[in-house]
Amino acid sequence: MDFIIEGVRKAFQLIFSLDREIFNIVLLSLRISLTAIILASFLGIPLGFLIGVKDYWGKKFTIALVNTLLALPTVVVGLIVYSVISRRGPLGVFGLLYTPSAMIIGQFILATPIIIALTHSAIQGIDRRARSTALTLGATEIQSAWTVIKEARYAVIAAVITGFGRIIAEVGAAMMLGGNIRGTTRVMTTAIALETSKGEFGFGIALGIILLFIAFSINILLHYFQSKKV
Amino acid sequence: MNKTILKIRNIKKIYNNKTVLDVDCLDFQEGKIYAIVGPNGSGKTTLLNILNLLENPDEGQTFFYGQEINYKSNYHILGIRRQMTLVNQNPFLFHSTVYDNIAYGLKIRGIPSKIQQNRVRNALSMVGLSGFEKRKVNQLSGGEAQRVVIARALVIEPKILFLDEPTANIDQRHIDVVERIIKKVNKETKTTIIFTTHDLSQAYRLADEVVSFLEGKIIKEVPENILRGEIIEKDGLKWFKVAKDIKIAIVTEKVGMAYIYIDPKDIILSYQRFQSSARNSFSGRIIKIAEKNHLIKLEVDVGVNLVTIITRESFQDMNLNLGSKVYLTFKASAVKLY
Numbered sequence: 001m002d003f004i005i006e007g008v009r010k011a012f013q014l015i016f017s018l019d020r021e022i023f024n025i026v027l028l029s030l031r032i033s034l035t036a037i038i039l040a041s042f043l044g045i046p047l048g049f050l051i052g053v054k055d056y057w058g059k060k061f062t063i064a065l066v067n068t069l070l071a072l073p074t075v076v077v078g079l080i081v082y083s084v085i086s087r088r089g090p091l092g093v094f095g096l097l098y099t100p101s102a103m104i105i106g107q108f109i110l111a112t113p114i115i116i117a118l119t120h121s122a123i124q125g126i127d128r129r130a131r132s133t134a135l136t137l138g139a140t141e142i143q144s145a146w147t148v149i150k151e152a153r154y155a156v157i158a159a160v161i162t163g164f165g166r167i168i169a170e171v172g173a174a175m176m177l178g179g180n181i182r183g184t185t186r187v188m189t190t191a192i193a194l195e196t197s198k199g200e201f202g203f204g205i206a207l208g209i210i211l212l213f214i215a216f217s218i219n220i221l222l223h224y225f226q227s228k229k230v
Numbered sequence: 231m232n233k234t235i236l237k238i239r240n241i242k243k244i245y246n247n248k249t250v251l252d253v254d255c256l257d258f259q260e261g262k263i264y265a266i267v268g269p270n271g272s273g274k275t276t277l278l279n280i281l282n283l284l285e286n287p288d289e290g291q292t293f294f295y296g297q298e299i300n301y302k303s304n305y306h307i308l309g310i311r312r313q314m315t316l317v318n319q320n321p322f323l324f325h326s327t328v329y330d331n332i333a334y335g336l337k338i339r340g341i342p343s344k345i346q347q348n349r350v351r352n353a354l355s356m357v358g359l360s361g362f363e364k365r366k367v368n369q370l371s372g373g374e375a376q377r378v379v380i381a382r383a384l385v386i387e388p389k390i391l392f393l394d395e396p397t398a399n400i401d402q403r404h405i406d407v408v409e410r411i412i413k414k415v416n417k418e419t420k421t422t423i424i425f426t427t428h429d430l431s432q433a434y435r436l437a438d439e440v441v442s443f444l445e446g447k448i449i450k451e452v453p454e455n456i457l458r459g460e461i462i463e464k465d466g467l468k469w470f471k472v473a474k475d476i477k478i479a480i481v482t483e484k485v486g487m488a489y490i491y492i493d494p495k496d497i498i499l500s501y502q503r504f505q506s507s508a509r510n511s512f513s514g515r516i517i518k519i520a521e522k523n524h525l526i527k528l529e530v531d532v533g534v535n536l537v538t539i540i541t542r543e544s545f546q547d548m549n550l551n552l553g554s555k556v557y558l559t560f561k562a563s564a565v566k567l568y
Contacts, residue, residue, distance in 0.1 A: 129322035136282055137335040138312040138386060141304070147334075151325060 003201055010202025011209055022206055029187040032100050033168040036107035041160050044112045048119025048159070049145055053131065063120070069113035074106075078176030081106050085177075098179035103187070106173035111163035118159030122152040158225045165218045169211065232259035233295070235390060235422050236281060241290035243276050243446075251276045251287070251446045258390075258424060263416050265433035266426045268443030269491060269568045274426040275319070277443070278392050281424065282316040283307050312339070314390040319398055321379035328354075328370070328378055329363040335386035353385040357411055373404030380411060384419075391415065393425035397432065405432075412436055428489055428568065430456060454527075454537040455492040456568055461485045470565060476533040479509035479562035489568035496564035497538040499528065500557045501548070511559040512536075516552055530558055 014022055051062055083089050085096040085105070096102045130151045134144035149156060171189035178185030180194055188207045195204040236258040243251040251273040258264060266274050279285040280292070283299065292299045294313075300306045315335070324331050332353055336346045354360050357377040370378060376396070383391055396412070397405040413436065416423050427433050433440045442449050459472040461484055469477040470490055480490065503511055514532030521527070526545040529537050536558055540548075550556070 127322055129318060129320070130324070132284060133318065133322045133324075134334075134338075135284060135311070136316040137338070137382065138308075138315070139338050140308060143338045147324065 007201030007205045011206035014202060014206040015209065019206070022203070022210070024183070025186055025188055025191050025207065026210055028100070028185075029168060029189075032103050032174075032187060033107055033164060036104045036167055037111055037160060037164045039104070040108050040111035040115050040163055044115025044159075044163070045119050045149065045156060046145075048116040049123055049149055051116065052120045052123030053145070053148070063117075066113050066117050066120070070117055072110065072113065074110060074170045074172030074174075075176065077106050077109050078173035081109065081173065082176050097177065098181060098185060100178070100185055102177040103174050103185060106177045107167040107170070110170060110173065111167050114163040114166060115159050118162060119152075119156055122155030122159060123148060125155060126152045154225045154228045158222055161218055161222045161225065165215060165222070168214060168218075232261055234258065234293075235260040235295060237293045238281070238287075239291045239293075241280060241287045241292070243273075243280065243285070244288050249446055251280070253277070253290075253446075253448055256441065256448065258422060260389075260422055261416070261420045262422060262438040263412070263436055264422075264424045265437035265440045266424065266443060267428070267430060267433050267440060268426075269489075269566065271445075272443040273446040274443055275394055276446075278316060278394050278424070278426060281390075282314055282392050283311045284316065312386075313388060314392065315383045315386060315388045316392040316394065317379050317383050317396060319395040321375055323367040323370075323375060323378065325367065327363065328359070328365045328367060331367060331378060332382045332385050334382065339386070349385050350381075353381040356384055356415065357381045358407065373400045373407065376400050376404065376408060377411070380408070384415060384421075387419070388421060390422045390424060393423065395426055395428070398428070409436060430489075453491055454494050455497075457490050457492075457534060459488070459490070461488050472534050476512070478565055480565040481562050482567055484567065491566050491568040492536070492560060492564055493566075494527070494537045494539040496560050497536065498559045499530075499538050499540055499544075499548075500559065501555075503557050504559070506559060508559045508561045510562060510565070511557055513555060513557050516550060516554050516556060519550070519552060530556060532558060 051059065051066075081102065082097065085091045085094065085102055087095075087097070096105070126148055130148050131144050134147040139147060169189060171193060174180075174185075174187050175190050175193065178187065178190065180186050180190040186194075188211050192204045192207045192211070195201075195207070234257050238253055238256050240255075241251060241253045242249060250271075266277065268274050276285065280287050283292075286301045294310050299310060324334065329350055332350045333346045336349060341349075350363065351360070354362055357380050359374065359377055359381065362374075362378070367375065367378070376399075380393075380396075393412070397408050400408065409432065412423060412425070415421055425436075430440075442451065442453070444453065457470070457472050457478075459470050461480065461482060462469050462471055463485055468480050468482055468485070470480045470488070471477050478490070498508070503513070512532035514530045514536075516528050517531045517535065518529035519526065521542070524542050525539050526542055527537060527539050528545075528550070529535050538558060
């Protein structure tokens with residue numbers, strides 16, 4: 001029991017003394033996950049919109065596929081991206097493995113289906129008249145699409161936040177693609193795994209508390225946007 | 231002589247193998263007000279959507295100032311669509327302020343914000359809502375919302391303003407306001423206005439021309455026997471209450487205020503009440519007799535005036551005269567919602 005109490009005590013000490021190593025790890029985690037989520041939003045929101053408003057052959061299949069990808073295990077993403085970017089893989093020449101870029105790719109793949117699926121359902125929740133009203137007031141197709149997304153803004157923001165919550169907390173792909181290199185690719189989740197196995201509970205608990213705090217903040221934010229009526 | 235602003239030729243629209251609109255020829259003159267009347271499902275809204283270029287017809291041509299519309303070119307369509315606008319039956323407001331809603335059409339046209347502000351202010355004053363700019367749309371009453379969507383349409387200074395049932399969902403006080411706005415807009419800005427309505431008296435009050443639709447086709451005359459009243463339910467049966475004592479059996483799901491229409495050919499005329507499966511039978515006196523194409527049109531006052539059409543042969547056999555007391559009989563299923 002003592003090691004847990006000691007660990008918690010040390011954790012707070014590290015947090016309140018603004019330990020440099022801890023905060024570098026937190027900042028790196030945020031940088032990687034924020035980059036990934038921005039890229040995923042650029043792809044996921046328009047795709048979610050298109051699936052929501054267009055009727056095309058194979059639409060049901062796409063929706064089923066996207067929903068399947070929601071449950072994609074992070075280690076499988078790690079495995080696939082690893083095989084593509086490792087030295088012997090098709091994109092091996094870029095030397096991406098064990099860099100933050102590799103982690104961004106992995107997290108991008110994890111977040112995109114979430115954003116697509118949730119944007120799609122957000123768009124479906126929007127009154128169909130929003131689009132026809134925009135068109136009759138003279139909007140182009142793109143302007144009317146933007147108007148519909150704006151009408152769904154709170155639900156779309158919630159989609160992005162949900163995606164962020166998933167990738168900031170994932171460990172499998174980050175470990176396999178980043179390699180947990182201190183100072184370059186060591187993020188909160190991989191650091192927790194490592195420090196715990198080393199017996200450095202204080203360090204692990206400190207990061208765990210910060211990660212929980214981030215998760216908590218994300219959920220408060222999510223709740224705020226979900227409760228806001230469009 | 232006014233210019234023809236919009237004309238359609240041989241337009242057809244088919245949904246699920248059913249022709250919902252079939253119009254050979256229809257012209258609209260610049261600066262006039264047109265009312266399109268007809269029962270639910272007669273193709274009025276489909277026609278407006280086609281005229282407003284929101285839907286493409288399956289066949290036929292549309293001309294705007296004599297120029298044929300090319301449905302294949304989005305760019306061409308956009309250019310023409312930007313010269314007209316449609317106000318929906320159930321207005322949709324973007325979830326924002328009144329100002330943002332009204333300025334929408336100006337913003338997407340890239341009009342500078344200084345000019346936007348002026349035009350929004352003028353449009354609001356046109357509909358009698360000056361000073362409403364900062365209101366959130368969820369703070370508006372139904373009638374105010376309807377006026378905001380009209381202002382949002384007017385601000386883009388359209389050549390044609392389409393209104394789909396502009397007064398269907400608002401109270402009487404606002405109906406008067408909206409009617410006044412329609413008249414005023416047409417008079418002051420010479421905007422061509424094309425609106426649909428259930429209310430025939432409104433159509434004739436506002437419009438220079440009334441176009442009547444039935445089952446997707448234009449009919450020359452507005453049908454006889456259109457009555458306004460209330461559908462009530464009594465003992466599990468539906469009745470259409472017209473006057474104090476006149477209750478007409480009707481088959482419908484609906485209750486509340488409505489217009490009905492009874493085809494004069496579905497009404498049987500007799501001297502005596504006779505036993506039949508028809509649930510509606512009323513007695514009254516003939517007040518008007520007119521002949522047209524070998525048919526005789528009789529107007530009978532049974533508490534309300536109903537028109538029935540019989541052949542000249544029957545008319546002579548029955549020896550009918552003005553003031554003759556007769557029975558009019560028709561089935562509940564002949565009573566159609568208008």
